Amino acid sequence: MISRNAEALFWIGRYMERAENHARLIDVHYHLQAEEPLVALQQGGDEEAKDPLCKWGRIVDALGSRGAYEQQYGAYTEQDVVYYVTLDRENPNSLVSCVNYARGNVRTLREKLPAEVWDTANGFYLWLREKQPADMMRESPHQFFSRVKEWTALFQGTVQSVMPRENEWYFIECGRYMERTENTLRILRSAGLIAPQGAGVSDGYDPVYPYLQAVLRSVSAYQPFRRYYADGFSLESIVEFLVLNTAFPRSVHFSLHQLDDHLQGIELMEKSMRVAHDRVLRQIAKIKADLACLEREDLSPQGESPVVAHLLQAVQQLGASFAQTFFRIGEASA
Amino acid sequence: MSIAVQSQFHSYDADSFYDEMFERDLKVRAHYEGVYRTFSRMKPPELAARQQALQQRMLEEGITFTLYTPEQAEPLERTIPFDYIPRIIPKQEWQLIEQGMKQRVRALNAFVHDIYHGQQIVKEGIIPRRMIVGNRYFRPEMAGLEVPGGAYMTASGIDLIRNETGEYFVLEDNLRTPSGFSYLYRGRSMMSEHFHDLYLSSAVADIDQSLNIFLRSLRSLAPSGKRDPLIALLTPGAYNSAYYEHTFLAQQMGIHLVEGRDLVYKDHKIYLRDLRGLRQVDVIYRRLDDDYLDPLAFAPDSMLGVPGLMNAYRAGNIAIANAPGTGVADDKAVYAYVPDMIKFYLNESPVLNNVPTYILDRKEDREYVLDNLKDLVVKETSLSGGYGMLIGPTATAKEIEMFERAIRQDPGRYIAQTTMQLSRAPVMVGGEMTPRHIDLRAFVLMGAEEETHVIPSGLTRVALKEGSLVVNSSQGGGVKDTWVLNR
Numbered sequence: 178m179i180s181r182n183a184e185a186l187f188w189i190g191r192y193m194e195r196a197e198n199h200a201r202l203i204d205v206h207y208h209l210q211a212e213e214p215l216v217a218l219q220q221g222g223d224e225e226a227k228d229p230l231c232k233w234g235r236i237v238d239a240l241g242s243r244g245a246y247e248q249q250y251g252a253y254t255e256q257d258v259v260y261y262v263t264l265d266r267e268n269p270n271s272l273v274s275c276v277n278y279a280r281g282n283v284r285t286l287r288e289k290l291p292a293e294v295w296d297t298a299n300g301f302y303l304w305l306r307e308k309q310p311a312d313m314m315r316e317s318p319h320q321f322f323s324r325v326k327e328w329t330a331l332f333q334g335t336v337q338s339v340m341p342r343e344n345e346w347y348f349i350e351c352g353r354y355m356e357r358t359e360n361t362l363r364i365l366r367s368a369g370l371i372a373p374q375g376a377g378v379s380d381g382y383d384p385v386y387p388y389l390q391a392v393l394r395s396v397s398a399y400q401p402f403r404r405y406y407a408d409g410f411s412l413e414s415i416v417e418f419l420v421l422n423t424a425f426p427r428s429v430h431f432s433l434h435q436l437d438d439h440l441q442g443i444e445l446m447e448k449s450m451r452v453a454h455d456r457v458l459r460q461i462a463k464i465k466a467d468l469a470c471l472e473r474e475d476l477s478p479q480g481e482s483p484v485v486a487h488l489l490q491a492v493q494q495l496g497a498s499f500a501q502t503f504f505r506i507g508e509a510s511a
Numbered sequence: 512m513s514i515a516v517q518s519q520f521h522s523y524d525a526d527s528f529y530d531e532m533f534e535r536d537l538k539v540r541a542h543y544e545g546v547y548r549t550f551s552r553m554k555p556p557e558l559a560a561r562q563q564a565l566q567q568r569m570l571e572e573g574i575t576f577t578l579y580t581p582e583q584a585e586p587l588e589r590t591i592p593f594d595y596i597p598r599i600i601p602k603q604e605w606q607l608i609e610q611g612m613k614q615r616v617r618a619l620n621a622f623v624h625d626i627y628h629g630q631q632i633v634k635e636g637i638i639p640r641r642m643i644v645g646n647r648y649f650r651p652e653m654a655g656l657e658v659p660g661g662a663y664m665t666a667s668g669i670d671l672i673r674n675e676t677g678e679y680f681v682l683e684d685n686l687r688t689p690s691g692f693s694y695l696y697r698g699r700s701m702m703s704e705h706f707h708d709l710y711l712s713s714a715v716a717d718i719d720q721s722l723n724i725f726l727r728s729l730r731s732l733a734p735s736g737k738r739d740p741l742i743a744l745l746t747p748g749a750y751n752s753a754y755y756e757h758t759f760l761a762q763q764m765g766i767h768l769v770e771g772r773d774l775v776y777k778d779h780k781i782y783l784r785d786l787r788g789l790r791q792v793d794v795i796y797r798r799l800d801d802d803y804l805d806p807l808a809f810a811p812d813s814m815l816g817v818p819g820l821m822n823a824y825r826a827g828n829i830a831i832a833n834a835p836g837t838g839v840a841d842d843k844a845v846y847a848y849v850p851d852m853i854k855f856y857l858n859e860s861p862v863l864n865n866v867p868t869y870i871l872d873r874k875e876d877r878e879y880v881l882d883n884l885k886d887l888v889v890k891e892t893s894l895s896g897g898y899g900m901l902i903g904p905t906a907t908a909k910e911i912e913m914f915e916r917a918i919r920q921d922p923g924r925y926i927a928q929t930t931m932q933l934s935r936a937p938v939m940v941g942g943e944m945t946p947r948h949i950d951l952r953a954f955v956l957m958g959a960e961e962e963t964h965v966i967p968s969g970l971t972r973v974a975l976k977e978g979s980l981v982v983n984s985s986q987g988g989g990v991k992d993t994w995v996l997n998r
Contacts, residue, residue, distance in 0.1 A: 317704055
């Protein structure tokens with residue numbers, strides 16, 4: 178396989194996963210009733226730092242686009258944020274851009290991939306390309322995001338059902354799980370900004386609750402979480418669940434182990450590449466070991482969690498090694 | 512202040528009854544302004560499109576209600592009519608309702624405890640003994656039994672109405688297995704997703720946390736304070752008309768949804784048959800009437816219950832929510848005594864009043880009622896869901912005659928109430944706001960140590976037939992989302 182193809186496959190998996198995650202995250206946060214003073218940014222008390230506290234700021238923050246957004250727009254308003262994260266082609270991280278890149282990559286591989294995979298990616302892109310911000314708001318953002326999730330599910334289902342389990346498949350899946358691991362970690366990092374519980378509790382009603390629930394819903398973890406923790410809604414339990422749970426498919430633990438499995442599936446002929454491949458495998462084994470040694474106390478959810486930051490950094494380094502090993506073009510493209 | 516001046520409103524009648532949205536001169540009430548503005552701006556095609564989208568979603572999600580009628584071989588599965596103009600309750604009004612609900616449920620809980628223990632309230636002559644022992648929901652099996660956490664009614668639904676001046680009255684207490692939670696929650700998610708602009712600009716009180724409180728209340732009942740109790744919702748099964756609600760609650764609270772046949776009784780304990788073997792059940796939230804709970808204790812031919820359940824209960828190895836025998840307090844005749852209970856047990860005066868009620872066993876009450884049937888509402892005490900009811904002002908002479916005979920024959924079976932001028936709220940009919948009568952079912956949750964919570968919303972039921980006063984879903988009623996405002 179040509180390195181260029183490997184890279185394209187990896188990014189197909191990654192961008193489709195990202196589109197799905199974005200849809201879920203934006204949908205959930207969009208429908209939150211915003212009550213600004215409930216969320217406190219931990220570091221810095223200057224006036225500007227208060228801006229990202231509003232829910233629109235948090236959406237951008239959880240997508241990891243804060244810097245880029247603030248450069249382009251002054252303030253966080255509903256209209257700007259919703260456009261920026263969904264239909265803005267100038268934003269390389271918007272929904273439409275993700276789908277556009279994924280489809281572009283499928284296109285470079287059309288002759289190698291099953292025809293159905295292209296049909297789905299292209300259909301998704303064409304559908305999204307037609308959308309105008311006004312349509313989206315008029316119909317219902319929830320409906321729009323549900324359709325996006327249906328398209329990504331269709332794409333994943335097609336890939337799953339028709340792709341031979343060969344290198345092409347493994348690269349797509351590596352991209353998917355790399356993205357998923359990072360996504361869950363990013364959401365946890367931004368959840369650290371939620372104000373501590375118990376502050377404004379009155380009459381058994383905790384004003385932080387809707388935000389905690391939104392964290393879970395943004396990774397579809399609400400129902401499974403309930404099964405494990407019942408009414409024990411706390412940021413500690415949520416972080417523990419989303420990092421360490423072994424059965425939930427969007428936990429850091431689960432995605433990282435899937436990433437490992439699919440990484441091992443890749444077969445290489447050349448010796449020097451096999452050596453590099455082994456090195457990446459050792460790198461991921463190390464992160465797995467870090468996870469396995471975590472105690473609940475280490476997770477310290479409030480504020481900047483060192484563990485979440487460490488994991489995020491480790492996964493990003495893993496991404497860089499992966500690119501160096503398989504793509505040989507040095508930098509990954511996003 | 513906006514006044515409804517559009518031509519479509521020239522015929523809106525806000526004058527004959529108390530209207531939730533409009534004052535008598537069609538001035539829009541302050542807390543309804545946002546809603547009014549939104550809906551009067553929408554064009555009929557857009558409204559129709561949203562209506563269509565809502566209907567479609569209810570079907571897809573299977574939010575349905577099963578209607579069994581004797582004439583029909585195939586039961587009718589249909590979506591409950593949902594009207595998308597929300598009913599709005601301002602913060603101050605809600606605070607009063609909340610206070611009234613907590614007070615009422617605390618008194619009712621104390622009453623049930625008393626009935627199954629010392630019966631002080633009977634001894635002091637406040638409630639006649641025959642009202643208790645003659646009550647078909649009185650369960651002698653419960654006498655002397657200490658229920659877990661002291662909570663008899665973990666989940667209750669109290670029906671409220673407003674009169675012509677907008678004052679709230681309690682119409683009915685539902686303390687056995689009240690339903691409607693799922694309509695409340697699904698109605699809310701449909702509104703927040705399909706009328707997102709209006710919802711997000713309206714400071715509506717959050718209801719999601721109440722599900723957590725519901726779960727916590729159930730967990731708090733676990734005998735011997737078990738840390739991680741196993742909780743199961745006991746359903747009569749997929750053919751029950753409220754089955755959708757059972758799946759909804761089990762799913763949202765992450766508890767097991769079980770039928771009687773999934774449970775076994777062994778060594779005074781109840782176990783769940785599970786692939787992992789038998790697992791002990793600590794709390795049962797049952798959506799099954801007392802009669803069917805345990806064929807060894809109650810109706811012997813019940814196939815739905817769990818033989819031995821009452822033994823396990825008496826042994827203190829399981830909590831049942833709501834406790835068996837709570838029905839003794841939601842009987843329509845006992846209802847008339849709730850204000851006395853509040854005085855007797857809490858030494859408080861009622862925050863919310865009852866609808867004036869006549870006890871037909873009393874001679875003077877009965878004579879008055881028989882003379883004025885055409886102005887009164889008559890209800891059979893043990894029936895609910897709008898069955899066995901006479902609404903005097905709209906009844907035919909034949910119906911009145913029938914009830915007259917029935918009352919003379921067995922007066923204790925009936926009560927009569929003043930006809931209330933139920934308040935109205937606009938519903939959308941063919942793109943036009945049209946007034947319809949409504950009521951409100953408020954849901955109260957109670958855990959151990961009488962920790963009570965009122966879900967800040969409720970189920971607003973609508974009598975969709977023009978002029979009708981019957982809001983029950985089994986009688987063609989619909990529902991609305993209910994928004995309690997935060998400010």
